[in-house]
Amino acid sequence: MKRVVILGGGSGGAVAASRLGKWARPGEFEVVLIDRSEWHDFRPSYLWVAVGKREPEEIRRPLALLEQRYGTRVFRATVTGIRPEAQTVETDQGNVEYDYLIVALGAELVDTPDVAGCEAPWELAPALELRERLRTFAGGRVVVGPLSWPYRCPPAPFEVAFMLKYLAEQRGVAERTQITVFHPWKEPMETFGPQMVEGFRRFLDDFGVHFEGGFVCVRHDPDRKVIVAADGRELEYDFAIIVPHHRVPEAVRNSPLATADGYMDVVLPSMRSPRYETVWGIGDVVAPTIGLGMAGVFAHFQAEHVVSQIIDRERGAYLGELYNMVGICVMDTGYMGAAVWCNFTDKLFGRAAVPDCRLLGGMRAFRAVKVGFERYWFANLFGR
Numbered sequence: 001m002k003r004v005v006i007l008g009g010g011s012g013g014a015v016a017a018s019r020l021g022k023w024a025r026p027g028e029f030e031v032v033l034i035d036r037s038e039w040h041d042f043r044p045s046y047l048w049v050a051v052g053k054r055e056p057e058e059i060r061r062p063l064a065l066l067e068q069r070y071g072t073r074v075f076r077a078t079v080t081g082i083r084p085e086a087q088t089v090e091t092d093q094g095n096v097e098y099d100y101l102i103v104a105l106g107a108e109l110v111d112t113p114d115v116a117g118c119e120a121p122w123e124l125a126p127a128l129e130l131r132e133r134l135r136t137f138a139g140g141r142v143v144v145g146p147l148s149w150p151y152r153c154p155p156a157p158f159e160v161a162f163m164l165k166y167l168a169e170q171r172g173v174a175e176r177t178q179i180t181v182f183h184p185w186k187e188p189m190e191t192f193g194p195q196m197v198e199g200f201r202r203f204l205d206d207f208g209v210h211f212e213g214g215f216v217c218v219r220h221d222p223d224r225k226v227i228v229a230a231d232g233r234e235l236e237y238d239f240a241i242i243v244p245h246h247r248v249p250e251a252v253r254n255s256p257l258a259t260a261d262g263y264m265d266v267v268l269p270s271m272r273s274p275r276y277e278t279v280w281g282i283g284d285v286v287a288p289t290i291g292l293g294m295a296g297v298f299a300h301f302q303a304e305h306v307v308s309q310i311i312d313r314e315r316g317a318y319l320g321e322l323y324n325m326v327g328i329c330v331m332d333t334g335y336m337g338a339a340v341w342c343n344f345t346d347k348l349f350g351r352a353a354v355p356d357c358r359l360l361g362g363m364r365a366f367r368a369v370k371v372g373f374e375r376y377w378f379a380n381l382f383g384r
């Protein structure tokens with residue numbers, strides 16, 4: 001029996017394990033999923049944890065459920081090295097050999113002491129810390145933004161700003177609240193093309209949120225309560241929410257699978273390593289290499305596309321899971337919802353400089369879509 005090893009049990013890894021469980025024939029593969037965490041987190045819902053709309057147990061499931069549901073062997077360990085020439089993965093619990101390897105280790109946050117106490121809810125722990133800070137939020141000058149780009153979910157800092165605006169109104173402190181999104185981009189969502197810039201400008205105006213573009217934050221002074229840009233601009237705040245730097249996990253960075261900037265190298269549209277026939281990369285660990293934003297929706301479609309190829313190799317059966325390069329990010333904007341829809345096909349194949357994107361909304365229905373998708377995600381992958 002061939003062994004498929006999946007590194008990471010986040011969006012991409014959990015979908016890959018479930019699709020192997022659903023689509024492969026009994027006994028066709030031994031599937032081993034390695035993750036250092038015992039949990040699968042649905043990361044978009046960290047924002048709802050931060051505003052007290054969700055409890056941690058509502059937005060995560062034990063990876064062990066994959067074992068019960070699909071027979072996946074879930075191995076809790078930290079991946080420390082990948083040796084594709086020996087078809088071996090090194091972990092702190094020992095080595096694991098594979099016939100096929102799917103790398104879905106995502107991106108990780110860089111611990112930045114400078115912004116301690118202001119971290120954005122990009123993991124569960126800072127989401128819970130932000131919830132505590134928001135309990136006493138009573139308006140004032142709010143700044144929200146990332147230290148650098150790329151980071152998980154490009155529109156999410158804007159979503160945070162819109163949600164805080166709504167919170168301020170709900171608490172009756174909107175009059176004395178000024179919200180600013182700062183960003184290294186000169187224009188809001190500029191790498192997503194002119195339609196998105198236009199749409200986000202309109203949204204920011206409607207919500208009365210200021211945008212400070214071209215702001216590469218180089219320093220945070222918690223005593224003076226200012227953040228400072230490379231060009232000397234300063235933003236004073238009473239309440240700051242800062243997205244830390246992201247980087248690729250060390251095990252990938254130090255492996256022969258990495259590009260010069262550390263993220264994993266893959267060939268489009270297969271998502272396979274250019275050098276190793278039986279190794280694929282999906283999700284955030286490859287997003288910067290191929291020019292995609294870091295989004296779960298891409299990890300999801302890529303996982304299905306890769307599983308389809310692995311089954312085809314063994315069985316010679318085309319399952320028809322073509323790589324769908326269309327993504328959608330639904331935002332809770334407080335009053336209602338909105339969605340960023342993008343087709344990256346032409347951009348990824350060099351036929352266009354930017355993806356074809358639309359900003360849809362706002363409508364109450366989009367909030368319902370966001371709630372519905374969260375439910376679908378857990379039911380589809382974990383059965384509850």
Ligand SMILES: Cc1cc2nc3c(=O)[nH]c(=O)nc-3n(C[C@H](O)[C@H](O)[C@H](O)COP(=O)(O)OP(=O)(O)OC[C@H]3O[C@@H](n4cnc5c(N)ncnc54)[C@H](O)[C@@H]3O)c2cc1C
Pocket residue numbers: 007008009010011012013034035036037039040042043044045046047077078079080104105106107121122123152153156249251282283284285294295296297298299328329330331
């Ligand atoms: C606030 C927020 C809002 C978001 N909103 C959206 C949205 O609306 N739509 C959307 O499409 N996406 C959204 N995203 C982005 C989405 O969550 C990520 O793009 C997606 O989770 C990436 O999937 P992945 O499988 O590549 O990595 P991840 O889901 O990050 O999974 C990586 C896994 O690898 C494990 N791991 C990492 N390193 C090691 C190691 N060395 N050893 C063992 N295990 C390891 C981790 O524990 C983790 O389980 C959002 C993210 C955030 C933070």
